[in-house]
Every structure is written in structure tokens, then in C-alpha cells.
Amino acid sequence: MLQQFLGVVNIVGELRQEVISKRRKKIGLPEKYLYTKDTKSIYYVDFVNRELILSSNADNVRSIPSLVDGVEPGQRKVLFTCIKRNDKKEVKVAQLSGSVAEHLAYHHGEVCLCTTIVSLAQLARLAGGKDYASPRYIFTKMSPLTRLIFHPSDDSLLKHEYDDNQKIEPVWYIPIIPMILVNGADGIGTGWMTKIPNYNPRETVQNLRIMLDGDDELVxxxxxxKNFRGTIEDCGNQQRYVISGEIAIIGNDKVEITELSIGTWTQNYKENVLEPLLHDITVKFVVTCKPGLLVKLKKDSLHKVLKLQSVTHTTSMCAFDELGCLRTFESVIDILQEFYTLLLKMYEKRKDYLEGFLEAEAAQLCNQARFIVEKCSRDLVVENKKRKTIAD
Structure with a gap:
């Protein structure tokens, strides 16, 4: 009973701290830390509800992406460095990681940073990218699509983080579509985890257009x-989906596997599933079974026995919102609507900024034209006059 009571107290404390933290962020105040230079003693409850929660939240920030731009801080540092460098040529992964660590206060080791860069760039399915070569031998560069997704016009509106008074990467970028739905998310922090599948960018854009038209009937x-040829079927409640690869019977004792389930990598599948079960495997995944084995596999369901099926769900979709508060979203539509609301606010800020910039540029051009006209008409004489007289 005591443990249950303490657990309830801890949950209530976390919720209370989350409300306080969100309120402080809304009005632009920093986090309220427990220790100050005058602190001599503290209470256990204050340590748990203030300092310990902040430490746990820092772990969640590194593990769970932001709803706004769909990336974690380490990935955002890499993205910011690539945008700042604006390299047209390929650069070694080791050199890029060194640049990120040097200029953006990365404190977790360059090995982790190299893994982050490779994970952002690789498209291989052989071993999920884990078989990459040494970072000093492989090259990468920023995709041309990056600045189309993260528009340069928004750069002046972004709020940046600071580390020891050094300006580093933004708190978040604002992409033109919710990239957290395009790329998905998968992470585990302290007391929280997230699992967001990938969604079709065309359907996402279509729903954003429907929202702009003021219609509530979303697709x-x-x-x-992308490029997945298997099937994804809804189990009935739109929160659980069965993902199946492709398999076909091409003979009495032969099956052909042409697509694996999502998250199943080719090399691991060959070593862990096919080799213990079958005796002859070609590189095209044409599998020759022992006599009579195929009949047994068909009875037990080929997809299940050959591990060509997996289940994904949308019941643990967690992400940090625009204020840096961790939230759980019930459906993909909730994420889309949250992003849409923020996107409209940022577009209004972008419009105001561009209007102000154009007004300042127009005023500058008018003053330059007036100076030229007055100088040509000799109404303005600046020769042989002191700077102070001209300024006055």
C-alpha cells in the first residue's frame, strides 16, 4: 500500500511539475531549478518533483523527437550544421561530426554523432545501416530537398538554444509538412516511449489542404x-495494423519471397530465419524446402512461420510540442491538427516579417533616391563639412 501511495504521489508531482513548466514556458521564463548558491538543505519531495524530473525529462528530450520538426536534438544539430555549411560537395562523415561537436556543444561523444549522421542518411535495407564502414571512409551531403522542406524564409523566426552564452541550433525547425509523420518516430526515454509509423506525404498534404479549405472531413x-510492396491492413480499430511481406508458391517444394516486413533487414532474416529452417537458399530468396515441409508450412501460415508479418500500433504516439512539453496523441489526425495550428501561426509571423523587411528596404531605396536627387540639384552639400554637421 505504501509503495502504491508513493507511486501516486510521484505521478501527481510529475503532472503538477509539467503544468508549472508549461506555464513558465508560455510566458518565456526558464526552468525553476532546485539548487541555488544559497541552498543549504532540501526536502526529498522537492528533489523528486523538481531536480529528478528535470533530469528524467532531459533523457526524454534526447530520445523522443519534437512534434514540430520530427527530429531529436542530436539530429537537429546535424541538420543545422549542414544548412550553415551549405556544402554542395560530399564531406566525410567523420569531418561532419567533428564540425557539429566543435560548434554546437555536443556532449555525448563523436561515435554516437557519427551513428546519428549515418542513420539520417542511409537507405540500405541489408542490415538496417548497422553495417556501415568507418566514418572516416564514407561520405555524405545535404539533400537538395532539405531547404525546400525547411524553408529559408523561416530562419529569421526561429528561436535558438544557448550553451554557455553560445548561440547554437534552433529549439525546432518549422517544415512545410509534419515530418514526424513522414519519417515516423521510435524511441524510449524515462517513463515514456514513442512509436509513430510512417505516413504517405501525399495524404498528409491532401489533409493540410482540406484543413485550409475549412473542411472537417479529412482523408x-x-x-x-516508400517502396514497400507488401500489405498494411487495419485490424479494425485504426490503432493496430498488420504489416505483411510478399511470398508466393512457385513449385511443389519452392516458395519465392519478394518482400520482407517493415523493420526486418535482409542479412538478419537470412541468418536467423531461413538458414535454420531450410537447406537451400539462393540470393533471390527462392527457397527450396525439404520434401513435405512446404505442406506443413502452408498449414501453419507461410507469413507467420517465415516471419514475414509484423504488427504496428498507434497507441504510444508521444512527442514534444512547440513549448517543449511531452504529450501523448490519440491519433495521427491529432498530430496533424496540432502541427497545422502552429504552421498557420508561423506563416503569419513569416508574412509580418517579410512585410517589415520590404518596408525597410523600400524606405532605404527612397532615401537613397532622395539623396541622389538632392545632390544633383545642389540642395544637399556635403563637401568640406564635418561629420557631426552632416549627421545633425
């Missing part, structure tokens, strides 16, 4: 993965 969205 239903199910998980979608």
Missing part, C-alpha cells in the same frame, strides 16, 4: 512506407 490515414 483517413494508414501507415505507409
Amino acid at each position: 483517413p490515414m494508414i501507415p505507409w512506407y
Whole structure:
């Protein structure tokens, strides 16, 4: 009973701290830390509800992406460095990681940073990118699509982080579509985890257009993965989906596997699933079974026995919102609507900024034209006069 009571107290404390933290962020105040230079003693409850929660939240920030731009701080540092460098040529991964660590206060080791860069760039399915070569041998560069997704016109509106009074990467970028739905998310922090599948960018854009038109009838969205030829079926409650690869019977004792399930990598599948089960495997995944084995596999369901099926769900969709507060979203539409609301506010800020910039530029051009006219008409004489007289 005591443990249950303490657990309830801890949960209430976390919720209370979350409300206080969100309120402080709304009005632009920093986090309220427990220790100050005058602190001599503290209470256990204050340590748990203030300092310990902040430490746990810092772990969540590193593990769970932001709803706004769909990336974690380490990934955002890499993105910011690539945008700042604006390299047209390929650069070694080791050199890029060194640049990120040097200029953006990265405190977790360059090995982790190299893994982050490779994960952002690789498209291989052989071993999920884990078989990459040494970072000093492989090259990467920023995709041309990056500045189309993260528009340069928004750069002046972004709020930046600071580390020891050094200006580093933004708190978040504002992409033109919710990239957290395009790329998905998967992470585990302290007391929180997130699992957001990938969704079709075309359906996402279509729903954003529907919202702009003021219509509430949005297009239903199910998980979608680029170049995946298998099937994704809803189990009935739109929160659980069965993902199946492709398999075909091409003979009495032969099956052909042409697509694996999402998250199943080719090399691991060959070593862990096919080799213990079958005796002859070609590189095209044409599998020759022992006599009579195929009949047994068909009875037990080929997809299940050959591990060509997996289940994904949307019941743990967590992400940090625009204020840096961790939230759980019930559906993909909730994420889309949250992003849409923020996007409209940022577009209004972008419009105001561009209007102000154009007005300042127009005023400057008018003053330059007036100076030229007055100088030509000799109404303005600046020769042989002191700077102070001209300024007055």
C-alpha cells in the first residue's frame, strides 16, 4: 500500500511539475531549478518533483523527437550544421561530426554523432545501416530537398538554444509538412516511449489542404512506407495494423519471397530465419524446402512461420510540442491538427516579417533616391563639412 501511495504521489508531482513548466514556458521564463548558491538543505519531495524530473525529462528530450520538426536534438544539430555549411560537395562523415561537436556543444561523444549522421542518411535495407564502414571512409551531403522542406524564409523566426552564452541550433525547425509523420518516430526515454509509423506525404498534404479549405472531413490515414510492396491492413480499430511481406508458391517444394516486413533487414532474416529452417537458399530468396515441409508450412501460415508479418500500433504516439512539453496523441489526425495550428501561426509571423523587411528596404531605396536627387540639384552639400554637421 505504501509503495502504491508513493507511486501516486510521484505521478501527481510529475503532472503538477509539467503544468508549472508549461506555464513558465508560455510566458518565456526558464526552468525553476532546485539548487541555488544559497541552498543549504532540501526536502526529498522537492528533489523528486523538481531536480529528478528535470533530469528524467532531459533523457526524454534526447530520445523522443519534437512534434514540430520530427527530429531529436542530436539530429537537429546535424541538420543545422549542414544548412550553415551549405556544402554542395560530399564531406566525410567523420569531418561532419567533428564540425557539429566543435560548434554546437555536443556532449555525448563523436561515435554516437557519427551513428546519428549515418542513420539520417542511409537507405540500405541489408542490415538496417548497422553495417556501415568507418566514418572516416564514407561520405555524405545535404539533400537538395532539405531547404525546400525547411524553408529559408523561416530562419529569421526561429528561436535558438544557448550553451554557455553560445548561440547554437534552433529549439525546432518549422517544415512545410509534419515530418514526424513522414519519417515516423521510435524511441524510449524515462517513463515514456514513442512509436509513430510512417505516413504517405501525399495524404498528409491532401489533409493540410482540406484543413485550409475549412473542411472537417479529412482523408483517413494508414501507415505507409516508400517502396514497400507488401500489405498494411487495419485490424479494425485504426490503432493496430498488420504489416505483411510478399511470398508466393512457385513449385511443389519452392516458395519465392519478394518482400520482407517493415523493420526486418535482409542479412538478419537470412541468418536467423531461413538458414535454420531450410537447406537451400539462393540470393533471390527462392527457397527450396525439404520434401513435405512446404505442406506443413502452408498449414501453419507461410507469413507467420517465415516471419514475414509484423504488427504496428498507434497507441504510444508521444512527442514534444512547440513549448517543449511531452504529450501523448490519440491519433495521427491529432498530430496533424496540432502541427497545422502552429504552421498557420508561423506563416503569419513569416508574412509580418517579410512585410517589415520590404518596408525597410523600400524606405532605404527612397532615401537613397532622395539623396541622389538632392545632390544633383545642389540642395544637399556635403563637401568640406564635418561629420557631426552632416549627421545633425
